[in-house]
Amino acid sequence: MYGTAVAIFLVILVAALQGSEPPDSPFPYHIPLDPEGILELSWNVSYVQETIHFQLQVRGLRAGVLFGMSDRGEMENADLIVLWTDGDRAYFADAWSDQEGQVHLDPQQDYQLLQAKRTPNSLSLLFKRPFVTCDPKDYVIEDDTVHLVYGILEEPFQSLEAINTLGLHAGLQRVQLLKPEVPTPAMPADVQTMDIRAPDVLIPDNETTYWCYVIELPLHFPRHHIIMYEAIVTKGNEALVHHMEVFQCAAESEDYPKFNGPCDSKMKPERLNYCRHVLAAWALGAKEHFTTQKKLVSPLGARSPPDFSDWKFITTIQGRYKGRRDSSGIRLHYTATLRHYDAGIMELGLVYTPLMAIPPQETAFVLTGYCTDKCTLKALPDSGIHIFASQLHTHLTGRKVVTVLARDGQERKVVNRDNHYSPHFQEIRMLKKVVTVHQGDVLITSCTYNTENKTLATVGGFGISEEMCVNYVHYYPQTQLELCKSAVDDGFLQKYFHTVNRFSSEEVCTYPWASVPQQFASVPWNSFNRATLKALYDYAPISMHCNKTSAVRFPGEWNLQPLPKITSTLEEPTPRCPIRQPQSPTSPTVVITAEEDAE
């Protein structure tokens, strides 16, 4: 990055220890921060102390390193730790960057350095931080996606304030830091494994590669239950393979075309869009094993009707690695000894329809989809269902997703919320607490979109430039209800277009025979038309999709349904501030450097 980088190797003799606690347990979670594997983060979580211990391993340290968190992965307005040298001594500090990227010392030092160890080629920093610090410059660590950021210092800085994140070799990595503590069940004796992996793919020269591969189950494969799965990543590709998913293909078609190629290829058969039920998903930073809980198991193989015999497998590779090959995949552990319940997957949120649209140039436009009391009353068993995992899904403009359960008009609990949702990081997440949905409950899924870069409205649909708002919830016992989603009533949307025309001074009319996307495309997006569309979505009756398998509705009247009335909403909890320890230092910790070696 710097033309004449000064290679300063820090040899740390004594680390300034503050109450030198070792971590309570080894680190169950690991993630490479950069594609080159220079920085690797390990961490564990203490829910009792509401604290995370981090271990940051830096290979080939030059003059220092920045690590931290920010809202969406930017280096500005970030909550940081900084290890730097002035050429003489080395320092560690809790810091923050302002909106110009300028680094400042935090008045409150909440990251606490516990140990700094040097091995021949690397430096390892051990530090801890509470989830919540109540320092307004600190990131609040919550259950959802966290955008980790890093920067590499290649030359000394006279002071912390001399550092600007602009122009540093920097990057981001998304991860869920606060993973739930799910115990690993013992494997039964009859456990078998099946590997689903990319067929020795030659990685194309793209920034990001999504590789699609269709696999067929062996004919007449008997019914089993999957009890665990794990990632098997090709050696050397640990920092490249970002994300892997196995989708079941819907039973609409008996036979799916075989395919092996980039997911955005024009050659990819359109019918593969129906392969969207996630069976297994793994992402960087996940625990080695994803275990289904006791009783909570996904069926594998024959089931009565339908029989999902095709799977689509996607590997996501990040970074340009021309010529490199990858055969990563997912290993399923399954058993023929069937468990008590089948687990099911249900879609909540919005119907894939252009009726739901986001105006352009919005920073936080919200669309909401409902699973109404009428549908849960009709489709759920008397004893209700139990949601144990959730995967949130939008396309590229999605920024937040939340599903809330309401009962008797009152919001009762959050099923899953991600206020830092990224469409580039869609995990199946185990819920900390299983959520039981009873007959008559309402499930409300809201997605927040950012369309600042768009010039036209973004309408709902399957296409990557269209939008979705979905929560795939994993639950048991399996029911016939496959999707419970809504969209605004078409007739009311036409009234909206009529109002737009009436208020339009330019007499630009959207013609009644135009398609909905065409009508949206001709709306002049002024403040009135924006606010009125929002008001329409918050008011107009909805059309419900309370469906068994695709397009087969439960019997009943599902059009022109009233919006669920919610009289009391859940407030986002204000984070509890930890009890302050007797005056933490407000100056950097000095890390003694013994040797300085100029290149």
Place this chain on the structure above:
Amino acid sequence: MYGTAVAIFLVILVAALQGSEPPDSPFPYHIPLDPEGILELSWNVSYVQETIHFQLQVRGLRAGVLFGMSDRGEMENADLIVLWTDGDRAYFADAWSDQEGQVHLDPQQDYQLLQAKRTPNSLSLLFKRPFVTCDPKDYVIEDDTVHLVYGILEEPFQSLEAINTLGLHAGLQRVQLLKPEVPTPAMPADVQTMDIRAPDVLIPDNETTYWCYVIELPLHFPRHHIIMYEAIVTKGNEALVHHMEVFQCAAESEDYPKFNGPCDSKMKPERLNYCRHVLAAWALGAKEHFTTQKKLVSPLGARSPPDFSDWKFITTIQGRYKGRRDSSGIRLHYTATLRHYDAGIMELGLVYTPLMAIPPQETAFVLTGYCTDKCTLKALPDSGIHIFASQLHTHLTGRKVVTVLARDGQERKVVNRDNHYSPHFQEIRMLKKVVTVHQGDVLITSCTYNTENKTLATVGGFGISEEMCVNYVHYYPQTQLELCKSAVDDGFLQKYFHTVNRFSSEEVCTYPWASVPQQFASVPWNSFNRATLKALYDYAPISMHCNKTSAVRFPGEWNLQPLPKITSTLEEPTPRCPIRQPQSPTSPTVVITAEEDAE
């Protein structure tokens, strides 16, 4: 209040002094808190230390007293000091009440007791508090209206936590605590005085009495300048007389009917509604003298054209005082030696028209009136005008008022803001800093209304059940611009009613020949119609009143004007937290009691 009140007289020997500072200066401001005059508050303000010293005088103290501040004068969610006894010792503490009225000790003790003195019949507490404490339970003292609250303890309490404000003898008093420091100018030798006072009024038996009295200036009274005025309150009525105002009558009529009676009397001539230009105003808690600044003087007597020869004088009496008489008034100090400039009064905000309406059941609906660049360009002198005082005005549902100055599409400064505005407390307030308005500047006045108790829309108008949104700004040099106000374009409001009809499922139509209030009365107030009205007011073109004297507009096109485009808005400043003194105590201060005297 309590059947068997325990009269405990506290004799305080030694007060627990914390850095026993005397107040920097005597107390320039005084206000009785209750109508009986049991509690009297004096205070001074140090803008350098950002601290207020309070002196609370309690006559006939029983078992204790609560004093503090809350959002709108309620005893719940209040920031309090509590002086109480457990029958043995007396205590002083910084406390707060929750939404059930339950009193709690503040974790941070920001009210600091400096002195407690006893005279034969009263107790006097001296304490201080910073404007801003950064304790989330503390009220932030700002420039605007503060709702002071008090409660009287008639029996001992074993602990602070045993006190609930519910059922206490309690009340409120509104005041501006942070008054600007305006130096008193020397009076010239030729100063004369004129008393304008109620003519020995027999106070009616009402909770609140507004008494109106029309006064005529002597015929051919020569031109003078008012340089100061002060309140003259009838002896013994100090806690009753709440508010007094002298209004100039508009020059539309040569002659106003004489009147002497309650302002809400059916006998009051309607023409007196044109007497609305405030010449002088005094309210409880104001300094003894209101001095017009150097150069900033109101003309008195002959001026070319028009000649305001009639005044309306209003005294406001609070509380039932059947049989008592009052002759309070305002004394004007004026001089024949004319100063350099005449001061003028200009109306900003909304036109008095039903086109601007607030839906019922709104907790914080905002209406905004504009004084556009086109009008200031046309009507202001090259050198601009200087606003030195402001009086905010709404009717009964008004809760907040603010006027902001914008230049080149950017909000630049707040002219006057009251986030705790009360229609029952309308003062002329001197601005801390004179605001200069240049040609081409925009003045935006926004009012926030609470219509939770209404069932129909509240439309704009003169009536007390209608609403206004006005800022009377006092400025110099006087110009011909008497009002600069706006309202939504009538044609666009009709488009709104059309949209309401189209979306109304019940096919309820507002007929085109109905009046605007009738049309508003027939709107079914659902979320769509509320949000769309808001969207209309934020978008639709306006009709400007850029007027000389009533109804005479400056030449130009003032209809269908675009709303001013504001690209950057001022953020409300986040209060700066004071640097914390080395650990203030988090337990009550013990106030030693020596004598206990049971009844």
